[in-house]
Amino acid sequence: MVQEEYIDPTTGRVFGDAEGWLLDWLTATQLPRFNGKGTLRVVREVGLGAWLSGFPPDLLASARDRAFRQREQLREQGVTPLILGRKGYPHLLAQLPDAPWVLFAKGNVDALSKRRPLGVVGTRKASSVGLGAVAALFDGMEGLDWTMVSGMADGIDAAAHRMALDREVTTVACLAHGLQAVHPRSNRYLGERVIDEGGVWVSEYRWGTPPSKYTFPARNRIIAGLVEAVVVVESGDPGGSLITARLAQDYDRRVFALSPTWCAEAMGGNARLIQEQVAELLHAPEDLPRAMGWRAGNHLVKSEGDGDADLAMAKDVIGRLDPYQALPFEMVVEMLEADPKWVRAKLLDAELAGWVRCWPGDRFTRTVR
Structure with a gap:
């Protein structure tokens, strides 16, 4: 049997098989200072295997045992590790200069390769007008085969996931913690619906990792990386949605913001994104599929009298x-x-x-x- 060659995402060089590399990575995460910037730079230069060889055998053996247990736990919980450069890893996310080496997925992994992925984000303190704007946005996409990506937070995110499920739109939930649960707990039932109805949870964090003030901004880059465009429905200023929008701009994704007149004072972040030309203005829901070229018949129309x-x-x-x-x-x-x-x-x-x-x-x- 010929062993399948595999590109080590840390170095870009051919390096063994995917399962072996994953166990090395899980082992490395058990060791001190692995996530330090200096350490990651060394790992990128020499590869995981070479970096691990520098640890004392007893320390390495203990870390390896924990890695084996965690790998088995992932299997038991139905979590699929997607490795950068390997089949199944989302191709849009792979374009990022800071794409995670491993993305964990729970649910329908095929949802990550469906057409027209669109990020829908907004404030946790959504107004009634903002929630209505989510429904209007979905109205504008009616009849299209598309995928809704958001962060499973309260407010606009949860409303977008719920609307996607109600309208049978494939949905991807990007979590800021391990896939052992959904945060906040109030969205537990909604999260279960995502998996039960053909969607998927994704996270770059290992099983058991709790949410923190650092993991949420990092999670926003996953949302921006998975999509072709990001829509800011309703955001204050400052707000986490602004981080997602600016990351999307950095990643050469299109960014849209609903017209501030939709939600008045609650949309100070929308106004800032438009003012600073980070986002394109959406006057009406139907503007989005036309701007993205997704709506059938979207082409230059020959005007009367034009030859x-x-x-x-x-x-x-x-x-x-x-x-x-x-x-x-x-x-x-x-x-x-x-x-x-x-x-x-x-x-x-x-x-x-x-x-x-x-x-x-x-x-x-x-x-x-």
Whole structure:
């Protein structure tokens, strides 16, 4: 039997099999100073196996025994460890520079590979208007095959999970602790529904790890990493949702915030995200699927009186734009050798249709699909 080669996520080099690496990782987590920045840097340079070889045999044997017990516990509890670089690890999350080496999942792991993952986040102290906005957001996505990702916190998160289950939308719960329970306890039944109805819990934390003030901000990067876009429904200023939004921007995800008029004073965070151009403004629920290019028939519409040549030039506007490097408006006009007013109108049409994104400084990129 040929042993399957495996890329060690800590070094990027071929290194044994996945199960062996997982046991090494579980062993390392039992040892002192493993999570220190200096230690992790060394592990990335030499690999887990080499780092573990530097410990006294008696200390290593004790840690290995605890690792075996924890691995067996994970099996008994139905928890699947997903290893970076290995089949099953979410491909969007793998793009992150700080993606966790191991992501634990409980429930339907296939939910992590479903189409159109969208993060829906907001305050724990949701207003009645904010809760209504969650329902409106789902109305705007009606008829689409998509996946809702959130953090299982009180308020907007819980409302989004509950709405997803009621409308048979696949849902992913990102937890800020081990998968032994759901925090807060008031959401225990909701968490059980997620698993029972085809969803999944995920966490980078080992079984038994309790929540803390440090694990919640770290959890937010998992939400941002798993999705194509993040929607901030209702957030104060400051608020944890702002962390998720800024992380999503750093990871080159699209960020949307519902119009502050929806929830008035409770949406100071939304206003800040829009003001600082972290988030794109959503005036109405149906704007989201159009902006993401998810709604069927979302394309540049030929206006009355436009000829075929004019339509071809409109498509050329989009084709000339780079998806990653924003081009100034003047450069787009120069490349097309067209009337600036006409180019401006076509760029606006394309932006409303979700094909083009406008950036500060009157610069434009093509939407990545």
